[in-house]
Each structure stands twice: as structure tokens, then as C-alpha cells.
Amino acid sequence: DQQVKQNSPSLSVQEGRISILNCDYTNSMFDYFLWYKKYPAEGPTFLISISSIKDKNEDGRFTVFLNKSAKHLSLHIVPSQPGDSAVYFCASSNTGNQFYFGTGTSLTVIP
Amino acid sequence: DAGVIQSPRHEVTEMGQEVTLRCKPISGHDYLFWYRQTMMRGLELLIYFNNNVPIDDSGMPEDRFSAKMPNASFSTLKIQPSEPRDSAVYFCASNAMDRSGANVLTFGAGSRLTVL
Numbered sequence: 001d002q003q004v005k006q007n008s009p010s011l012s013v014q015e016g017r018i019s020i021l022n023c024d025y026t027n028s029m030f031d032y033f034l035w036y037k038k039y040p041a042e043g044p045t046f047l048i049s050i051s052s053i054k055d056k057n058e059d060g061r062f063t064v065f066l067n068k069s070a071k072h073l074s075l076h077i078v079p080s081q082p083g084d085s086a087v088y089f090c091a092s093s094n095t096g097n098q099f100y101f102g103t104g105t106s107l108t109v110i111p
Numbered sequence: 112d113a114g115v116i117q118s119p120r121h122e123v124t125e126m127g128q129e130v131t132l133r134c135k136p137i138s139g140h141d142y143l144f145w146y147r148q149t150m151m152r153g154l155e156l157l158i159y160f161n162n163n164v165p166i167d168d169s170g171m172p173e174d175r176f177s178a179k180m181p182n183a184s185f186s187t188l189k190i191q192p193s194e195p196r197d198s199a200v201y202f203c204a205s206n207a208m209d210r211s212g213a214n215v216l217t218f219g220a221g222s223r224l225t226v227l
Contacts, residue, residue, distance in 0.1 A: 002152070002153075006153075032214075034215065034216075036216075036218075041220070041221075042220055042221075043115070043202055043204075043218030043219050043220045043221050044154070044202070044218045045218070046215045046216070046217070049215065089153065089154060091154075091216075093214070097142055097159070097161070097206065097214060098156070098159065098167065099144075099156070099216060100156070101146075101153050101154035101155075101156075102153050102154075103150075103151070103152065103153035104153050104154075
């Protein structure tokens with residue numbers, strides 16, 4: 001059973017607007033959450049992370065929000081750029097060394 | 112550092128053949144992971160090693176799959192015999208610390224396997 005779920009397989013956004021990618025998890029013991037970005041024919045690359053003791057982490061145009069009571073996290077990209085077009089994976093961990101990934105959301109930023 | 116190195120990048124084989132995928136982790140990383148990417152299940156953990164020792168192989172789908180890590184700089188994932196449903200992209204990853212000191216996986220470019 002999927003412990004991490006990304007219910008939107010795809011998302012299209014106009015350049016300059018906000019992209020919001022969502023992720024839900026089931027295990028309340030998860031204490032660390034990450035977002036990865038993947039371009040075609042490449043491996044996923046780390047984008048941003050957040051610890052369960054925080055509810056927000058920001059890095060440039062990327063912000064991750066964590067709502068522990070809802071077991072939900074989201075990634076905001078503002079402003080969106082065409083180069084952000086990729087598949088985004090959400091991941092969660094409860095041991096620090098075992099990571100559970102979602103199925104990914106394909107983001108297309110339209111110029 | 113060259114990052115996590117995987118080979119081959121692409122493999123096309125026929126059902127019943129043996130397939131061996133290879134991985135060289137980043138030097139100094141203690142953990143190595145094998146993942147499989149499919150449309151239905153996303154990135155699925157198959158097995159991971161710590162200091163060359165397999166820790167959790169519960170994600171290995173069947174006995175046809177096996178993985179080894181004979182030393183700190185090399186790991187293999189073997190499928191014997193291969194079946195069409197094994198067609199997927201297989202990723203190797205090793206761990207690193209991000210700026211906050213938390214563990215972050217660094218992935219290789221993947222090996223795309225097609226079993227006809």
C-alpha cells in the first residue's frame with residue numbers, strides 16, 4: 001500500500017504564476033519530508049526538504065509547507081518558469097535512511 | 112565527484128535472459144539503495160545496504176531478483192530469469208547530508224530495462 005500519495009498525475013501552469021504540488025502521507029511516524037525533481041532520462045535530484053518540527057521551509061522560489069494534523073505537504077513554486085517543467089516526487093522518511101516516494105506529478109509550465 | 116554511476120543506461124533483452132545492472136555510489140556514502148520506477152507505483156524501494164550489508168530487501172519483488180554489494184564502491188542488481196513485467200527504470204542512490212545535516216538521497220541517472 002502506498003504510504004505516500006500524489007493524487008495529481010499532472011499539472012499545467014502559466015509562466016510567472018504559482019505552481020502548487022500536493023502530497024499526502026499515511027504514517028504519522030514520518031519525521032522528514034523531501035521533494036525531488038526529475039527531468040526525462042535523468043535521475044531524480046533533490047530540491048528541498050522539511051523536518052516534522054517545522055511547518056514551512058523556503059529556498060528561493062521554492063517553499064514546502066507541512067500540515068502534520070492533515071498529513072499533507074505541498075510544494076509552492078513562485079514564479080514558475082519553463083525550466084521547472086519536470087516530474088516532481090514527494091518522499092517521506094521515518095528512520096533517516098528509508099525513504100518512501102509518491103508516484104510523481106508531471107508539471108508543465110507554459111511560456 | 113562524478114556522482115552515482117549506473118550502467119548500462121539502456122538494456123533490451125529477451126524474456127528468460129539474465130540481466131545485471133551495476134552501480135558505483137558516491138565515495139564515502141555508507142548507504143546504497145536500489146529503486147524501480149513504474150507508472151503505477153512511482154519510485155519503489157527494492158533493497159538497501161549499509162556498509163555493504165543488506166539491511167532491508169522486503170521490496171524485492173521475487174526470488175528472480177537479487178542484489179549484492181561486494182565492496183563500498185560497487186553494487187549489482189540481477190534479474191534471472193527476466194520477464195516483460197520487469198521492464199522499468201532502475202535507479203541506484205546513495206545518501207548524503209544536506210545543509211541542515213539531514214540525509215538526502217543522491218540518485219544515478221538510471222538504467223532503462225526493456226524485456227521483450
